[in-house]
Every structure is written in structure tokens, then in C-alpha cells.
Amino acid sequence: xxxxxxxxxxxxxxAAASAINALWPVAVAIAVGLVMFYGVGPWAGGYQTNVMLVxxxxxxxxxxxxxxxxxxxxxxxxxAGFMALGGYTAAAIVYYGSMRAWGSxxxxxxxxxxxGSGEFTGPWLGRGDVLFLFACLAxxxxxxxxxxxxxxxxxxxxxxYLAIVTLGxxxxxxxxxxxxxxxxSPWQAKTALDVPAWKLPLMxxxxxxxxxxxxxSTLFWVYACVVLTLIAIYRLKxxxxxxxxxxxxxxxxxxxxxxxxxxxxxxxxFVLSSFFAGVAGGLFxxxxxxxxxxxxxxxxxxxxxxxxxxxGMGSISGAVLAATILTILxxxxxxxxxxxxxxxxxxxxxxxxxxxxxxxxxxxxxVVAAATILLEVxxxxxxxxxxxxxxxxxxxxxxxxxLMMILRPEGLFGVNEIWDYFGARRQRIMHVGQAVAGTDE
Amino acid sequence: MTAAxxxxxxxxxxxxAEIAISFGGLKALQSFSLALPPGSLSGLxxxxxxxxxxxxxxxxxVYCPDQGAIALDGRRLHGLRPHQITAxxxxxxxxxxxxxxxxxxLDNVQLACQLRGRPSLTATLLRTASAVARERFIxxxxxxxxxxFELRDRADEPAQSLPYGHQxxxxxxxxxxxxxxxxxxxxxxxxxxxxxxRQLAQTIRRIRDKFQLAILLIEHDMELVMEICExxxxxxxxxxxxxxxxxxxxxxxxxxxAYLGVDEE
Numbered sequence: 001x002x003x004x005x006x007x008x009x010x011x012x013x014x015a016a017a018s019a020i021n022a023l024w025p026v027a028v029a030i031a032v033g034l035v036m037f038y039g040v041g042p043w044a045g046g047y048q049t050n051v052m053l054v055x056x057x058x059x060x061x062x063x064x065x066x067x068x069x070x071x072x073x074x075x076x077x078x079x080a081g082f083m084a085l086g087g088y089t090a091a092a093i094v095y096y097g098s099m100r101a102w103g104s105x106x107x108x109x110x111x112x113x114x115x116g117s118g119e120f121t122g123p124w125l126g127r128g129d130v131l132f133l134f135a136c137l138a139x140x141x142x143x144x145x146x147x148x149x150x151x152x153x154x155x156x157x158x159x160x161y162l163a164i165v166t167l168g169x170x171x172x173x174x175x176x177x178x179x180x181x182x183x184x185s186p187w188q189a190k191t192a193l194d195v196p197a198w199k200l201p202l203m204x205x206x207x208x209x210x211x212x213x214x215x216x217s218t219l220f221w222v223y224a225c226v227v228l229t230l231i232a233i234y235r236l237k238x239x240x241x242x243x244x245x246x247x248x249x250x251x252x253x254x255x256x257x258x259x260x261x262x263x264x265x266x267x268x269x270f271v272l273s274s275f276f277a278g279v280a281g282g283l284f285x286x287x288x289x290x291x292x293x294x295x296x297x298x299x300x301x302x303x304x305x306x307x308x309x310x311x312g313m314g315s316i317s318g319a320v321l322a323a324t325i326l327t328i329l330x331x332x333x334x335x336x337x338x339x340x341x342x343x344x345x346x347x348x349x350x351x352x353x354x355x356x357x358x359x360x361x362x363x364x365x366x367v368v369a370a371a372t373i374l375l376e377v378x379x380x381x382x383x384x385x386x387x388x389x390x391x392x393x394x395x396x397x398x399x400x401x402x403l404m405m406i407l408r409p410e411g412l413f414g415v416n417e418i419w420d421y422f423g424a425r426r427q428r429i430m431h432v433g434q435a436v437a438g439t440d441e
Numbered sequence: 442m443t444a445a446x447x448x449x450x451x452x453x454x455x456x457x458a459e460i461a462i463s464f465g466g467l468k469a470l471q472s473f474s475l476a477l478p479p480g481s482l483s484g485l486x487x488x489x490x491x492x493x494x495x496x497x498x499x500x501x502x503v504y505c506p507d508q509g510a511i512a513l514d515g516r517r518l519h520g521l522r523p524h525q526i527t528a529x530x531x532x533x534x535x536x537x538x539x540x541x542x543x544x545x546x547l548d549n550v551q552l553a554c555q556l557r558g559r560p561s562l563t564a565t566l567l568r569t570a571s572a573v574a575r576e577r578f579i580x581x582x583x584x585x586x587x588x589x590f591e592l593r594d595r596a597d598e599p600a601q602s603l604p605y606g607h608q609x610x611x612x613x614x615x616x617x618x619x620x621x622x623x624x625x626x627x628x629x630x631x632x633x634x635x636x637x638x639r640q641l642a643q644t645i646r647r648i649r650d651k652f653q654l655a656i657l658l659i660e661h662d663m664e665l666v667m668e669i670c671e672x673x674x675x676x677x678x679x680x681x682x683x684x685x686x687x688x689x690x691x692x693x694x695x696x697x698x699a700y701l702g703v704d705e706e
Contacts, residue, residue, distance in 0.1 A: 004575055004578045008577075009574075011577040011578055011581065014570075015570060018568065018573065021573070232566050236562075236565060240552075241559070241562055243544070243551060247541050250541035250544060253539060254535065256522075256524050257532075257535075258552055258553040259527035259553065259619055260552070261522075415543055
């Protein structure tokens, strides 16, 4: 990067400001993690904590897929493959790493990763946590390496063809992982020292899955990672790099003509996106203490794609919202609560937004109202007849997607963030624009 | 060829020497030469399908010529990819507008502007001082350019929501933002009414003077071409049939024939 010309030195923020810029995400991540771990988790209870863990991991997956599918417009259907790669890598490092380092695969973390029942006495961080963090990063890096390789065909292929290639990649990862030999069981931990080191990463349990892993992923680690991921991807979106991604999505030929190295940016979109997916895989494996490739096949990739499509192609907050809703939905469907309060709230928000913009879209209001009534009636019929809607979850997803494609093909929020609808973005751009122009004199 | 002779006497900014390309059996362009001196304003005309846009695609690296050489400011462009050629100093607009429709006008310009330096990925993620300064600088330059064309107040709007004439302008601004030495305009007046065309002629002259670059334009509107171009090259079926000043072109029998057909009697 060439330096900014000297006469524009005043554009450079103060050194202290830039140090804060680099550090505050970590501080916020730790703070949010602590609040989730010590505040929300104990208050919500064990079952809800598990749901929240899944939500957090799904948020990382959906937000990272937004980089490839949303920003760069390269349709990938293999995100679960990257997650599986990262997850197995992290699991192998934690599992065999602890065996070799301290002779057993038992939990060796500190208070922040302790999720068992009963009091925990010990430091905040243990030696196991260091291994766990390193493992998640390594998982991310392995997935990123795979992303680099999978990114290559995207240079030649477009649309459907690329989707098929990434789909194939995901399936290859799944099948290969399912074909690995049995793992060394925890009670034979001593034998791990006799097996040559290069063989250990291959013994991943095969079709039975990689089980009995020590559990480290607590609300603290998962939500700290969620915060870091979201900040990183949001910074990316607002930067030159993000702009280059978006330009490729909009018009590849014009993008090249404006000097964007399309090849390089497509590959880096894949690398970045799969890195975060790999980290999510590590968090996932160590949250339930097991990872099984058969669960991380096409179905999982598709679930993540639905989150991105539903939230809006390129909307980070949309992906977060969609990931949350789609994770809670199956849980809610087991005993569906009344729909009308949510419908009413949504209507109120829409009326507020449209009123503030001064532009009324009566059709959208009517659609929401009709959908609410329909869902409420459906719920009552199901309750009366004793039908379990959770069994029809996939039908509902499919219906939701069909409706989405008809009514709002760009997803809930399109490329915008939720707060863009409240006028914040426009004001900020104008503000910065004027501020920069004002420094001319 | 004339171009070769001319380029030896005064160094041309863009020197195209006898390039040719064929697609299958179709000879889309044969032995095309051109020399653009710095600060010149030249036109490329010809009936539909004459190969004008093919010339632009060859110059900008979308196609690679079968033979011949292209040099920009003394540097050979052979085998460079389109983004490298843009970086070398050749920018273009498109016949059918190709703005990034969903991005804002400002983002369209910023994207082109960032070619001359953008923060690295790590710097972006850490938001280092130099990255922030660079992003602000890109925004500053882009807004400046929008100011020149009085489009700053549209900066936030999605490019696709702009009226047609403004979209054409944004395309030109976007091309200028890459800081080119040579600017290629592909039918900038297409779809404009006569008032807008007159304005465009002024704009093109102003760009040439303000940004000190050589401009080559493809245009169907003869009035506009004759008014602003100093040099005109006429293509027909991939062959250069004439080249010279507007006055020379206007009375060239070959050109009249190409445009109006041969008098059968």
C-alpha cells in the first residue's frame, strides 16, 4: 500500500485512536462473552444455554458465508465441508494433544470453559484452554487452506457450476472423514504416545464420529468469537476489500475494467469465509464433545445457505437474525407459542419504518398481516388436532424460501444492515463526506 | 503505416501497431494502427459491426490480439490482464452502461479510486491508522471528482436509481477515478437528446484539459464527433478505410460509400 500524500496527513487518526481501533473488538468480545457466561447463561438455564451455543455457532457460520455468497456473489454450497475440516482438525489437536501432553483427554481448562455441574475451583484459564484456542485457530487455518483450493475453480466457473463444485467438495470432505480409522479411546490414552505422530490426525473415528472430546466451548468462548467474527466481517464490508467483493458480484467485467484483480479477490473471499467456518467447527466439536461428519453434509450447508438467503445476500445483521430465528424455530415448533404477538410487533416496526421514511408500502403490511393470521389459524388447528409441526420443519423452510423468492428475492434486508433502515447510514455518509470536504481549506 | 511514421516523429502516448484479431473465420479487425499523442482527442467511427468495440476490447485486454503490438507510454501491454492494463493507465466506459447498480454512486467511484492504493486485509481488519487514512483519502478523492461533475448530492443513491444521463456521467467519473493516461469512451452520447449531447461535448473537452489525458471515443453521432475530435479513424468490416482530420474524413469518398452505400447508377 502506498502512503497517503503528505498534504492529507490530517486524515490520519491519532495513534491512540488507532490503537483503540485495533483493541476494542477484543475488549468487547471479552465483555460480551463474560455477560453471556456469567449473566445470561445461569439465568436462562441449561437447555437454553445449549440452544444459545448452537445459535452462536450458526451466527458465525452464516456471517462467514455472507462473505462468499453475499459480498462476492459466488454461490457456495459447501460451507459445512469447511466447518467439518476445521472441526475435525481442532478436535484432533485438542484430543490427541492433551493425551500426548498430559496423558489424558480429560478437561483441563479454567473457570471460563467449565460447563459441568458443581462448583469449579481453579484459575480462569487452564492449560487446556490454550490448547483449545490454538486448536480452533488451527482448524480455521486448515479450513482456509481448503478454501484457497476450492476458490480456484470459482475463477472459471459461474453460478450453478460453481455451486455444484462446492457441493462436491463438501461431500468429498464428508466421505473422506467418514472413512478414517477408529479413534484411540480415552482409557487407552497412554497408547497415544506409541502411535507415530503423523498417524494421529488420521484416526478420527470414521463413521462413528469423533467422540468423547473434552468440552471447552462455553457461552464465553462462543460469543467472544461471534463478536470478533462480526466486527471483522463488518469492517471488511465497509472497506476497499469489501467494495471490491461487491463489485465482482455486481459486474465482473466492469470490476476488472476498474482495476480489480478479480482472481485474487474471489480466492481471498473463499479463504476468509472458510477460516471463520473452520473456527466455528472447532467451537462446535468442543461444545457437545463430539463431531460427526455425517451430520455436516449437504443438509448442513443448505441450512447455512438458507440463513444467508433469508437474511439478505450481503447483510451481516440479516444473517445474524436469520441464524437466530432458524435455530430457535425448530425448538419453538415442538410446542408452538402464539404467533400473533410477534406478527403484531413486526407490523408495528414496519409501520414505524415506513412512517419515518414517509413512503407507505401497503402491500407488505397486508402480506405480514395475512401471514400472521394464517400462521395463527394453522397453529390452532394443529394444536386442536394434535399434529406435531416440528415434523414438518423442512416443509416450512421450503415454503418460507418460496415465499421469500416471490415477495422479496433479495432477502429480508438485501445488502443493507438492519440499522440502515432507520436512516443512520445515509446520515453517516453525508456526515463523513462533509467532514472530509471541510478539511480542504 | 501512417501511425508508425507519426509515432517515430512525436512520441505517442498510446501506440497501436497493426493489431488484428479473428474469431473463428471472421476477421473482426485487420491491421489496425493508431497513435494518440498526449492531450489529444480522437474519434473512432464506422457503421454497426465495423469492429469499433472490438478495438476497445483489445486495448483493454478483454481480448488478446492475434498479431501486432500495443504500447502505452512506452510500455508494451501484450498479455496483461484487464486489471493490469487499467493499472497501467487505460480506462474505459461501456457502450451499455455497466455501473455497479446496487452500490451507491460514491462506492462506484471509490472502487475505481482504490486502484491507486488500498489498505491491506490485515490493516483493514485491525483498522490501523494508515488504513483509516487511506480509506478517508479514497473517499475524499471520490467526492472531489463527484464535485467536478456536480453529482455530490447524489453520492448516496444506488447507481441504478440515477437518470440515464447521470449514469453515463458516473461511468466517466468512475473511469477518471482510476487516474488514466488514456480514456476510452464507448458511445458516450448514446440515448442522449441534443441538449445533453452539447453538454457532453463540453464535458469531454473539459476532462481532456483538466485531467491532461488522451481521449479516444467511439460515437455514432457524426455532429458530435466532427465537432470535438481532432483526429478520426474510420472502420468498416474490420478494415481501416480512412483516417485524418474531420474535414478530410467528411469528403473522403470511401467513408461516404461505407455509410451511404454505393450509387448503383
